[in-house]
Amino acid sequence: MDVELTEILEALCQHPPFNEIADDPQLNDMTKEIEIRYVRSGEWVIAPSMPNNTLFFIRSGALEVLSKENKLIRRMNEGELFGYYSLLRGGKSSQSMRTIEDSLLYCIPARWFLKLYEENDIFSDFFELAREVRLRAAMESQNSDVSLMTCPVISLLRRPPISADIGSNIRTAAKIMTEHRVSSLLITDNDELIGIVTDRDLRTRAVAEGLDYDTSISEIMTRDPIIMDSGDYASEAVLKMMERNVHHIPIVKHGRPIGVVSTGDIIQKESHGSVYLISDIYKQTSIEGLKSISLKMTHTFTQLVFADANTQMIGNAMSHIGTAFAKRLLQLAEEKFGPPPVPYCFIALGSQAREEQTIKTDQDNALILSDKYNKKLHGDYFEALTDWVCRNLDECGYDLCSGDIMASNPRWRQPLSVWKDNFSEWIQKPKAEALLRLSIFFDLRGIYGDKNLAVQLNQHIRQQAKQHSGFLTDMARNANQRKPPLGFFRQFVLDGEGKQSRTFNLKERGIAPIIDIVRVHALACGSDKLNTLERIEDIEAAGLLQEGRAKDLAIALEMIGMVRIRNQKDQIEAEETPNNHVNPEHLSSLEKRNLRDAFHIVSRQQEFIKFRYAGKRS
């Protein structure tokens, strides 16, 4: 007698990983050994410190997963599996599970789990693929809507290909590139593409090596370059560029080159609007003019969101716009108050320094003065200058900093040597609470004036930070202070009261913790980068993290950042003031799931830095 428990098998096969292995004939046998339990809300399924030998499938209802310390780790609902961690660890369970709704559970015996895990790669992959990887896959599929995805690479071409024959020498090649104002040159042999030369090749392979200008171009070209077909999507070009770290890709049609796509072409496609806006900013001669442009900023922002630019592109564009406003105001201020009596550098702090601004930001800035500065002689000038600049930045939509971290505050307007002393003090005698307020200073970028001052200060900070491990311990502690709103699956861990009571703060609970984590690692490996993604690259290269973990952080940042940006776009469209609060009820289930995975990464990485930079100091 062959009994088929169709209803149970079908329910299992609607969810991963069973949906992927629905054709495995063993499933029917497995189903026969399932036990079903109805568990009322509030009861333990795996009680704390109890062993477990069952894989549980939630047929209906919801559960919460608690850590050893009885802290909520996450919530699970219909279609999810649990208990497998302990099965893979020989039955030892470090987490406990309790129902939070009346639930119907299918209990699959351990031996079936282990059998399938051993015999079926798809099945074991599902459990092995960390949440991080699932997240990555989710991101890739989400990208399917992106405009670059739907636009063919050919639409990015701006001119016919510029090429030179293989017989040319370096000088001729450089001449052709200069004439046509291109940064790359295709090298052909009888009209057949055989290589490519870029500005960078001329610099690194020819000039730096001291090659004779008569050297054949074939000496420095990249042979058999990565090419793409005219029918390919632009997004694939982006992926290839990122993967292979190249900036130019020849496009061929029927085997013949028809043009070259560069990273610049892609950025231009994505941030068309912001480029115009920036050039407009520099043309303004009055505050009124600048104010009128600032009113267009929300439009530029929403345009970028509509164009499906990623958070990096948007952060970059918004930061450059912010920088352009500051620069133009400083230029106008120097016209008004006269040239500076001693060199100075206007520095951006925090998100603007990291080039990660969004639409709504306070101004965070400061001034580094040359050590020639004499308060008696020059104090008034810089007070007037910074007052005027900061006030007008406010007029242009960059609100005054609530913590008064602005160049207009004399405390944050100091000669280089004083800044260095300040940082030495902070680094050598760190107090976690004090650092929390000061962490903004550890992202510092010179945007106007003598930028060398900022470079020197940054060098000083990096040297000091590397030498004082106690400082990293305290920074790591800081980075752990803001916890992600984990466990928000059905009942969100929400912030605040009143108007904000149905929301949580994506910046505070997701983005800031990632930035903090990355900053600690970046300081530890002496990275001179400011942008979080660039820092992540350095961290990865330094081998500070396990393979893949650095990238996970980047993905989590992108995921949370994207939700934040879309939320801000929606707020703008609803004519509200954009902020960082998101109401989980307004998120799609995919967004919720991705956020949950992203927050999971954040908390794991927080755990990691706690151990990585554990110090003796209390």
Next chain:
Amino acid sequence: MSKLILKHPKEEQQDWQAMFSEWAEEAPEGPLKQYYQAGMIAPDTALEDTPLLALDLETTGLDPSQDEIISLGLIPLTNKTIRCQGAQYWMAKPERSLNAESVTIHEITHTELAEAPRLHAILDEILVALAHQVVVVHCVAIERQFLLEASMKIYGYPLYFPVLDTMDIERQATFKPWWKRFGKQPSLRLDACRQRYKLPRYKAHHALTDALSSAELLQAQISYHLDPTAEISNYWI
């Protein structure tokens, strides 16, 4: 919430154990006699120690004297777990041909049934499965009557078995006197009952799925309304 102890006063409670030994004497030699001889648990057995077997059958119609059993599903359980391992399912070829109406309900077709054995050939097996078990059904009247008719026809002697009726439990659990009731008494259909306990929706009218459905419903009902330590005689009918 106070646990439900079913209505019967003590003297009306059935002692199935005693009745089984009587029937074991009377029943004709064969599988039915063996079934009764296997006996029944004592009436003071706790609900949580009671071996339960959820049962459902599909028939060609609703009249036990006219219509026939065409499939039967069984699944064992306790108050805590349902064990798929013991699940059993039979199809039986009816004497008369199926009418179109019933085919649309249970979706069992002529060809499937044409290959199935006659009911008398499988009833022996069913009795082995039923031995010593308290049966769980949703609406006792149908199952009990159809199996009794079949037994009369095949063995010439009635088949009786103790039952926990999830419909009856639900009726009592949801019962409110008329003065507290606004509107109608809630629906007692299996699916409607399940929804009250947030159990998932199943496709109805497959004997094994329906048996599973009432098994799950009983678990939910036990956790809400019944006292697992109470004697089974409080609940069985």
